[in-house]
Amino acid sequence: MMLTFLIAFFFSMISIAFIPILRKTLHPLEILSCGLLMASLEQFAYAVLTVNLQLVKASENPFEFFALKLEQVILAPIIILFGLFVLFSDSRRPLSKAIALAGTVFALWGVQYLYDLSGTIQFVKWSWGYDWIKDAALLAISIGFLALFRKFLRWQEVSHDPVPSDSL
Amino acid sequence: MILYPPIHFDANEWFILVISVASWGIFLLLPNRLSYVTLFIIWLFNGLLAFTADFSLGVKPFDLYDFGDRPEFEWFDVILYLFTYPPTPFFMLHFYSKWRPTGWRFVGYILLFSLATTGLEGISTYGFHVFTYKGWKLWYSGPIYLIIFSLNFLVYHFVQRYVPERKNNSPFKRRYGSAVFESHYLNGEGGNKSLRRTKT
Numbered sequence: 224m225m226l227t228f229l230i231a232f233f234f235s236m237i238s239i240a241f242i243p244i245l246r247k248t249l250h251p252l253e254i255l256s257c258g259l260l261m262a263s264l265e266q267f268a269y270a271v272l273t274v275n276l277q278l279v280k281a282s283e284n285p286f287e288f289f290a291l292k293l294e295q296v297i298l299a300p301i302i303i304l305f306g307l308f309v310l311f312s313d314s315r316r317p318l319s320k321a322i323a324l325a326g327t328v329f330a331l332w333g334v335q336y337l338y339d340l341s342g343t344i345q346f347v348k349w350s351w352g353y354d355w356i357k358d359a360a361l362l363a364i365s366i367g368f369l370a371l372f373r374k375f376l377r378w379q380e381v382s383h384d385p386v387p388s389d390s391l
Numbered sequence: 392m393i394l395y396p397p398i399h400f401d402a403n404e405w406f407i408l409v410i411s412v413a414s415w416g417i418f419l420l421l422p423n424r425l426s427y428v429t430l431f432i433i434w435l436f437n438g439l440l441a442f443t444a445d446f447s448l449g450v451k452p453f454d455l456y457d458f459g460d461r462p463e464f465e466w467f468d469v470i471l472y473l474f475t476y477p478p479t480p481f482f483m484l485h486f487y488s489k490w491r492p493t494g495w496r497f498v499g500y501i502l503l504f505s506l507a508t509t510g511l512e513g514i515s516t517y518g519f520h521v522f523t524y525k526g527w528k529l530w531y532s533g534p535i536y537l538i539i540f541s542l543n544f545l546v547y548h549f550v551q552r553y554v555p556e557r558k559n560n561s562p563f564k565r566r567y568g569s570a571v572f573e574s575h576y577l578n579g580e581g582g583n584k585s586l587r588r589t590k591t
Contacts (some may be wrong), residue, residue, distance in 0.1 A: 250553075251549075251553065252428065252432065252550065252553055252554075255432060255546075255549070255550075256431070256432055256435055259432070259435040259436055259438070259439045260435055262439050262442075262443070263435070263438050263439045263442045266442045266443060266446045267442060267446075269446070270442075270446045270450065270464060271393055271394070271464065273450075274450055274462075274463055274464060275392060275393060275394065275395065275463045275464055276392075276393065281451075283451050283452040284452065285452050285453075288447075288452055292443075292447060296443060375427075375428070375431075376428065379426060379427060379428050379554065381428055381553050381554050382553050382554075
């Protein structure tokens, strides 16, 4: 039980350490706002699935609960941001972008699968297919949001990132 | 059901609606000091804090309080997160950008807002039953608001690195347009140094 939390904590710290790489493609305010939105939506989706619809049953152990929180607040948003990082990159080809998007959904699904294996969550009337659809929907929302937010930043004449991307 | 409607449309729902409309109304009447980008990110940030706090402390294994009429999530909980909570940090940052308190005045400023928000939570809980405590105590909220407002300051200063304050909301710019504003403020004919530094 404690081990699940420690593993989630370890991977969360590693994913946070990789955030500066995102600045090669994304503006820091885009990273911040998209991360905030995704963390909110992940938690909202989880709360609706467990409390209101009772399609997923979560462990009542506090350590496992915090392990799940780390996934919703840190791991999943950063995985999605890495998908966006590739998608919004100018230098990538369409095929590699498509592969990156599929990889993002697969990574999100993989994390859920590991939580299921460890017994942190149990599907009651929920299936892996639905989980794929949920992850793909979150990714689609993040893409739409980032495209709109980028226009919003341009409209507001927000200054460019003062850190040159080639220094990262 | 994905989100439940309230069981009875009574005091707690009216409280959420009246406070939301009143606080947004007063905030919109104040002169613009914060850019739209700052406001949007602060709004998102406080939405996340509300989701995180209530979906952590208000559900099992802790389940320290309920909000609204039932233990499940309702439509009014979402209104609470997105429209009732955010105006308080908006007010705090608005007056902070106006008065610029430093040192002990800054500490007092955050403490004052934390106390006021705790007081408002007390009124909403004991007067209007917006929250039902099941192990939570009102005084626990004071330090939590202190942390929340401090985090808001961190986010505000992070955003201000890229969005100069009042850049888009200056009365001068509104009156004479963007081009005149930039030639006046950014090309050395006046204005503050921070704007010029950001442009270069």
